[in-house]
Amino acid sequence: MIDKLIEKIQKTGAPIVVGLDPTMKFVPDHIKKAAFEEKGETLEGAAEAIWLFNKAIVDKTYDLIPAVKPQIAMYEQFGLPGLAAFKKTVDYCKEKGLVVIGDIKRGDIGSTSAAYAAAHLGRVQVGSSFCAGFDEDFATVNPYLGSDGVQPFIDVCKEEKKGIFILVKTSNPSSGEFQDRLVQTGVTAGAADEGTGGIAFSDKPLYEVVGGKVAEWSEQLMGEKGYSYIGAVVGATYPEQGKILRTVMPKSFILVPGYGAQGGTGKDLIHFFDENRLGAIVNSSRGIIAAYQSEKYSQFGPVGFADAARQAVIDMITDIDQAFAGVGR
Amino acid sequence: MIDKLIEKIQKTGAPIVVGLDPTMKFVPDHIKKAAFEEKGETLEGAAEAIWLFNKAIVDKTYDLIPAVKPQIAMYEQFGLPGLAAFKKTVDYCKEKGLVVIGDIKRGDIGSTSAAYAAAHLGRVQVGSSFCAGFDEDFATVNPYLGSDGVQPFIDVCKEEKKGIFILVKTSNPSSGEFQDRLVQTGVTAGAADEGTGGIAFSDKPLYEVVGGKVAEWSEQLMGEKGYSYIGAVVGATYPEQGKILRTVMPKSFILVPGYGAQGGTGKDLIHFFDENRLGAIVNSSRGIIAAYQSEKYSQFGPVGFADAARQAVIDMITDIDQAFAGVGR
Numbered sequence: 001m002i003d004k005l006i007e008k009i010q011k012t013g014a015p016i017v018v019g020l021d022p023t024m025k026f027v028p029d030h031i032k033k034a035a036f037e038e039k040g041e042t043l044e045g046a047a048e049a050i051w052l053f054n055k056a057i058v059d060k061t062y063d064l065i066p067a068v069k070p071q072i073a074m075y076e077q078f079g080l081p082g083l084a085a086f087k088k089t090v091d092y093c094k095e096k097g098l099v100v101i102g103d104i105k106r107g108d109i110g111s112t113s114a115a116y117a118a119a120h121l122g123r124v125q126v127g128s129s130f131c132a133g134f135d136e137d138f139a140t141v142n143p144y145l146g147s148d149g150v151q152p153f154i155d156v157c158k159e160e161k162k163g164i165f166i167l168v169k170t171s172n173p174s175s176g177e178f179q180d181r182l183v184q185t186g187v188t189a190g191a192a193d194e195g196t197g198g199i200a201f202s203d204k205p206l207y208e209v210v211g212g213k214v215a216e217w218s219e220q221l222m223g224e225k226g227y228s229y230i231g232a233v234v235g236a237t238y239p240e241q242g243k244i245l246r247t248v249m250p251k252s253f254i255l256v257p258g259y260g261a262q263g264g265t266g267k268d269l270i271h272f273f274d275e276n277r278l279g280a281i282v283n284s285s286r287g288i289i290a291a292y293q294s295e296k297y298s299q300f301g302p303v304g305f306a307d308a309a310r311q312a313v314i315d316m317i318t319d320i321d322q323a324f325a326g327v328g329r
Numbered sequence: 330m331i332d333k334l335i336e337k338i339q340k341t342g343a344p345i346v347v348g349l350d351p352t353m354k355f356v357p358d359h360i361k362k363a364a365f366e367e368k369g370e371t372l373e374g375a376a377e378a379i380w381l382f383n384k385a386i387v388d389k390t391y392d393l394i395p396a397v398k399p400q401i402a403m404y405e406q407f408g409l410p411g412l413a414a415f416k417k418t419v420d421y422c423k424e425k426g427l428v429v430i431g432d433i434k435r436g437d438i439g440s441t442s443a444a445y446a447a448a449h450l451g452r453v454q455v456g457s458s459f460c461a462g463f464d465e466d467f468a469t470v471n472p473y474l475g476s477d478g479v480q481p482f483i484d485v486c487k488e489e490k491k492g493i494f495i496l497v498k499t500s501n502p503s504s505g506e507f508q509d510r511l512v513q514t515g516v517t518a519g520a521a522d523e524g525t526g527g528i529a530f531s532d533k534p535l536y537e538v539v540g541g542k543v544a545e546w547s548e549q550l551m552g553e554k555g556y557s558y559i560g561a562v563v564g565a566t567y568p569e570q571g572k573i574l575r576t577v578m579p580k581s582f583i584l585v586p587g588y589g590a591q592g593g594t595g596k597d598l599i600h601f602f603d604e605n606r607l608g609a610i611v612n613s614s615r616g617i618i619a620a621y622q623s624e625k626y627s628q629f630g631p632v633g634f635a636d637a638a639r640q641a642v643i644d645m646i647t648d649i650d651q652a653f654a655g656v657g658r
Contacts, residue, residue, distance in 0.1 A: 023444070024454065032456070041456030073437060073444035077453045079462030080413055087409060105437055107471065108402060109501035115352070115402035124406045125353065127361070127370030133408030142436065144473040145499050146506030170474050172438035177475030178539065182513035184532075203513075206535070210507065257438075 001137045001162045002223040002231070002253060005099045006278060008066030014317045015277060017101060017255070018061060018309075019285025020089060021071040022050040026290040028302035031056075047081035050074070053305075054089045057289055058096060060306040064313050067099040069255075069283050090136055100136045101255065105167065107142030107149050114152035121164075122156040138163045140233055140255070143210050150217060154230060158221055163229035163253075166214050168245060169207040171235025171258030179207045207234075207241060211248040218251045227253050227279065234272065236264025236282065243271035246279065254280040260287025260316070266323035277329055282320065288312045330466045330491045331552040331560070331582060334428045335607060337395030343646045344606060346430060346584070347390060347638075348614025349418060350400040351379040355619040357631035360385075376410035379403070382634075383418045386618055387425060389635040393642050396428035398584075398612050419465055430584065431465030434496065436478050443481035450493075451485040467492045469562055469584070472539050479546060483559060487550055492558035492582075495543050497574060498536040500564025500587030508536045536563075536570060540577040547580045556582050556608065563601065565593025565611065572600035575608065583609040589616025589645070595652035606658055611649065617641045 009015050024032070027049050035049035058068065070093075075086035093100050106116040120139045123130040141153050141164045153164050169179055185204045211232065218228035231253035234242050238258075246254065254272050258264045259282050272280035291297040291312035292305040300308035338344050353361070356378050364378035387397065399422075404415035422429050435445040449468045452459040470482050470493045482493050498508055514533045540561065547557035560582035563571050567587075575583065583601050587593045588611050601609035620626040621637035629637035 021441075036456055041458040043453075043455065043460045043462065046453065046455040046460070071437075071441055071444075073435070073441045073448065076448040077444040077462055078455075079448070079460070080409065080416060082448075082462065083412055084409055105435070105471075106402070108400075108434055109499060112350075112400055112402045115400075115406040119402065119405040119408065119411075124372075124375065126372065126375040126407075127365055129370040131372045131375070131408070133372065133406055133411065142434075142471050142473055144471055144496060144507060145501055146503030146508070148501050148503040167473060170438060172474055172477050174475030174477040177542070178473060178535065179475070181535065181538065183535070184511040206507065206510065206512070209510065213506070 001099065002227050002229045003225050005066060005253070005281070006223070006225045006227065008099060009278065009281065012064060012066050014065055014313075015273070015281050015320065016065060016313070016316055017067040017069045017281050017283045018057070018065055018288050018313065019069045019071060019103070019257070019283045020054050020057070020289065021074045021285040022053050022289065023074060024049070026286070026293070027053045028292070028305050030303060043079045043081040046078045047085040050078070050082070051085040051088055054085075055092060056306040057309045058093055058098070060310045061313050062093070062096040062098055064310070064317070065098070067101055067281065068093050069101040069103050071103040071285070087134055090134060094137070099138070101138040101140070101165065102134065102136030103140050105140050105142045107145055109145060110148040110152055113145075113149045117153045117156035121153070121162045122160050138165060140165045140167065142167050143213070147213070154217060154220055157229050161229070163231060165231040165233045165253070165255040166210070166217070168211045168214060168232040169234045169238055169241050171237045171262055171264070175235065175238075179210075180205045183209055185209065208244065208248055211245045214252050215249045218249065222251065227251055231255060233257065235262075236268055237262055239268040239271060246272055246274070256280050256282045260284040266319035267326065269320060270323050270327055275329065277324060284312075284316055288316070330428065331556050331558045332554050334395060334582070334610070335552070335554045335556065337428060338607065338610065341393060341395050343394055343642075344602070344610050344649065345394060345642070345645055346396040346398045346610050346612045347386070347394055347617050347642065348398045348400060348432070348586070348612045349383050349386070349618065350403045350614040351382050351618065352403060353378070355615070355622070356382045357621070357634050359632060372408045372410040375407045376414040379407070379411070380414040380417055383414075384421060385635040386638045387422055387427070389639045390642050391422070391425040391427055393639070393646070394427070396430055396610065397422050398430040398432050400432040400614070416463055419463060423466070428467070429465045430467040430469070430494065431463065432469050434469050434471050436471030436474055438474060439477040439481055442474075442478045446482045446485035450482070450491045451489050467494060469494045469496065471496050472542070476542070483546060483549055486558050490558070492560060494560040494562045494582070494584040495539070495546070497540045497543060497561040498563045498567055498570050500566045500591050500593070504564065504567070509534045512538055514538060537573065537577055540574045543581050544578045547578065551580065556580055560584060562586065564591075565597055566591055568597040568600060575601055575603070584612065585609050586612045589613040595648035596655065598649060599652050599656055604658065606653060613641075613645055617645070
């Protein structure tokens with residue numbers, strides 16, 4: 001699946017992913033009206049509204065992009081009907097030939113992670129049948145529980161030729177609270193002898209330690225184009241850390257959220273990529289799906305929300321192209 | 330909701346929670362047969378089987394226990410039908426008067442965590458209506474993204490009078506990989522001056538730092554019985570860490586997984602509690618719901634699986650009582 005992702009990035013010339021994270025406030029009134037008339041102001045009505053919204057955006061952008069990233073929380077908030085809309089969106093995007101990254105950020109103890117991996121990337125045995133629950137191509141994974149929480153995902157990836165992106169350094173303002181903590185990676189030579197009363201550490205932040213583990217895990221499942229099926233998440237909002245993590249995890253594709261609405265710009269992104277413009281894929285959600293609500297794209301109006309999304313995709317590709325041009329790539 | 334949990338613990342004399350984590354291999358053949366005959370060897374058939382299994386166990390145990398903890402992964406693996414069985418289980422347990430802890434381990438950037446919080450503990454606005462998605466009483470939360478990923482859960486708890494348990498030290502074998510790392514909590518006085526070439530740290534593991542944050546968050550939403558709506562998860566498999574964390578988070582209830590099948594025993598649990606036998610609630614999943622498969626309860630046989638679960642609950646309560654008696658509580 002990582003090879004398919006790379007092929008599609010090269011074909012479209014667009015190392016980007018559209019975040020399908022619909023909320024009620026992004027959905028234009030005419031869509032909500034149609035959905036609520038049919039299904040009421042209910043979870044079913046909300047689910048219908050976000051499905052209609054997603055479908056229009058996918059129809060207007062799928063030829064330009066390699067992948068989409070639906071954020072499952074935005075569907076889960078609408079309960080079972082919302083999750084049905086998630087599944088419908090995943091299935092529709094796959095029909096359109098898009099690579100689907102399920103942004104699920106799951107992670108638990110071994111047997112439980114195995115269930116999540118089966119739910120989103122694999123199959124479960126029921127009697128003598130094997131059934132797929134949600135069936136995305138990639139999923140995001142939270143590493144806080146350590147190797148035995150991550151390995152079941154890798155095992156399913158091996159079977160199904162699918163991939164994961166493991167959270168390393170997230171895009172949000174307080175990501176540093178735990179992820180940036182300097183951690184012990186070995187007592188520094190000499191320090192212990194000098195009786196300082198403290199323990200001496202090499203000054204490596206937690207995200208680098210997690211990145212180091214991702215690099216190890218990556219080795220277990222390499223694709224044919226130099227990158228592993230096991231990737232990482234590093235926020236566009238932390239370009240310096242991205243530069244370091246690119247070298248820490250040389251074989252891991254980096255999924256980069258935080259572009260656009262969260263503050264990341266094209267030039268912040270360069271160091272997440274390798275010299276062939278590969279190795280990273282940049283997500284934008286609100287900046288694309290809610291483009292029509294911003295001043296820049298206001299001429300499209302609510303009825304033209306999907307055309308606004310298309311234009312925002314084109315502009316994002318140009319922004320990244322210009323950033324590459326600026327460094328001669 | 331923390332007050333209701335405490336009341337129910339005191340009334341039942343059972344600081345325990347039954348983990349409703351059904352997998353196909355725990356469900357007896359006669360239940361599977363009935364479910365598959367009706368719905369086929371499909372996700373629907375699996376969902377029906379786990380629902381019938383859960384209902385029988387709840388019917389045989391609800392009078393003995395204060396709470397249940399369905400692990401959503403075990404339902405999510407069966408896709409939409411599985412999640413419908415999750416919701417049915419949550420609703421049924423609430424009807425029976427049980428406190429329901431949704432073991433969902435969600436956690437994301439702020440706006441996304443807000444959606445998860447709405448999904449599981451709160452309501453979403455759809456037009457002029459407010460609708461609840463899953464509606465558990467408590468949820469478990471992953472802290473890797475820091476405060477802005479946790480705060481939206483706390484905000485919903487304030488509105489809805491519900492609670493969360495934040496992962497601090499998990500029960501699995503590799504939980505220490507990141508959680509036990511010694512982290513910088515401040516440069517030790519003097520060390521920087523001595524030119525050791527390293528940075529000197531106080532030797533606090535990450536789980537204690539997270540525990541310290543939980544203690545801070547706890548202050549935001551206190552119940553009326555001395556404990557906060559904001560609790561923590563600390564594995565029974567790490568009793569020494571539990572002892573420390575009990576003092577680090579004096580106002581946080583501790584949800585303790587890992588008893589029984591994962592290796593924790595009654596005497597390991599004592600230090601998770603305060604002197605009034607409060608402050609902790611111990612989960613057992615496999616050890617109860619799959620008791621009939623163990624030698625100890627084999628006399629019940631597959632048909633008596635729910636009676637075996639009841640006996641396992643009674644034995645677990647006795648085990649914990651004896652541990653308390655051993656230390657004179």
